[in-house]
Amino acid sequence: MSDQTISAHVVETGENTYAVDINVSGHTIKGDEPIDAGGGNLGPAPFDLLTAALGECTAMTVRWYAKQHEWPLDKVEVKLTHHKEGTQDIFKKQVVLHGADLTEEQRARLIAIAAKCPVHKTITSSPIIETSAG
Known part of the structure; x- marks a missing residue:
């Protein structure tokens, strides 16, 4: 990150x-x-890697946030799917938080943080891609 x-x-x-x-x-x-x-x-395939990158980044961001706050997160899992509906790309991610001692407020905050990972933000922004001949 x-x-x-x-x-x-x-x-x-x-x-x-x-x-x-x-x-x-x-x-x-x-x-x-x-x-x-x-x-x-x-x-x-390329969209396999993109989907995996979103999951990897989400898990790492949730872990980072929990560590910063010293919250009792034992493990984080991210389950993802990607498909197209017409020209629209649809990503769905389910974040599974393992940690019996997490409060409901901590869980809610970690789920909110999961939508703020850098790859998520990049996919939902308008990145600039410059293509040139080599």
């Missing part, structure tokens, strides 16, 4: 029509499309 510049490099692997290697922040993962979309299902 910093303001650092993130660099990613994505290159086709040639393993099938859509397979790519993704290098980002020192991590390498494979991306691909599912078989029914013409890929080989060798890794997550």
